[in-house]
Amino acid sequence: MTSAAQSGREREIRLLAELSEAVGEVFASVEGLRSAALEIARRVRPSGRQLRRSDLLELRGDVAQALARHAGFVAGAGVVLAPDALADAQLWIEWHWLNARSVPERLVVDLDPDSAEFYDYTTTEWYREPERTGEPHIAGPYVDYICTHEYTFTLSAPLIDDGRFLGIAGADVLASEVERLAVPSLARLPTVAAITSGNGRVISSNSPRLMPGMVLKPGRAQAAMRPVVTADDLPWRSRLPWVLLVQTA
């Protein structure tokens, strides 16, 4: 390998590493929320009574801190409870977002199954995947039409207390914020390049032919792209299954 090619390779690795690190930091806050929520569950358990909505109120401080720590990057955060995890609500969301005046506001959604506006979150990827695997997960980019109303990533981690799935802790990151980080370094690469999610959806690129939301599928003209850096190439264990691809010469 020539030294020019080597430095090109290093630059590609650094690009995905820096992006994964910036977004991955949000996982630390999600883990913090998870610990705080599980701490409440552990404290309540010996009393033999079930968790109640009011038990979750003390999480609001942790959520506000997480929102402040990632101000301008994380659009919302909180915990989302599994059906019947609480004694006094079948479904419950303790989720806060920064409103237009940057003040944390509780997300209010309709959780009455008989209502026309009922929001059943148990079918969403960010809820289901941590439930299924027991591991943290990043969903997206996807159109979040409940909370941010924008193109969004949701990072989530399962709340498992005494072997029981109680729900998830999570945070939303706007896709536009991730793009803001990615585009300058992508634009400096000498070839057409794109970063995709693990399932092949374009997160960001330096070409008008590869716009966010597109899917790189084999057999398509835009798919003459080959993966050059994956999460496995990064110097630490990344939870973001993202891939950097460049155009095949």
Next chain:
Amino acid sequence: MVARRLAEAIRLGLLLDGERLPTESRLAAQLGVSIVTARDALATLRGMGLVETKRGRSGGSFVRSPGGSHSARLHAPLLRLSLHDVRDMGDHRAAIAGAAAMLAADRALEEDIGGLREHLERLRAAEGLTQRRRADARLHIEIAAAAQSPRLTREEISLWSQIGDLLWLPLSRAQREVIAAVIAEHGELIDAIADEDGERARDLASRHVNDETERLVNYRLRLGES
């Protein structure tokens, strides 16, 4: 958004039947929005039949909670719409749903298609007007989300909140086979998206909306006669 929040509050019973709503200016202050926004929200709710405004000294805006027969309750808002309104909303929905379906055919992943099929199953399993309307709305909103477009998704949500309650009204006494056929149209639409056939998906979506509009116009005409 404000109208949706208030409509939710009424449906959930947080605002009771006959309860007087605050004045426009006070409502605006309470919700942290402009007076114009609050006024628009009240107008939308009046259109949905959820709020009644009386003039005069004992006047004001009052909550009309969804009591009585659900379909009978929907007749008032439908009668307030002109046929031209119904057609125009149908055109708007056909444009949005058609574009969303075409883009979804290009951009949906296998897991998105799987999600759409689950929502279709929920629509099949739904009973009655409210459940069907909810499952139907969710499916169409998910198609717009599968198109990866927040704007088209917002348009679908807004159109469904304006006219969604009325869309299943003409089928409230329809035979099971008729309802099954309408639901099957969604299955064909999802198949076209799964086949990555954007043009077929767009045509199926706009034809589906046009048929729906036609049913609503017919229903509205018969209602006008009685």
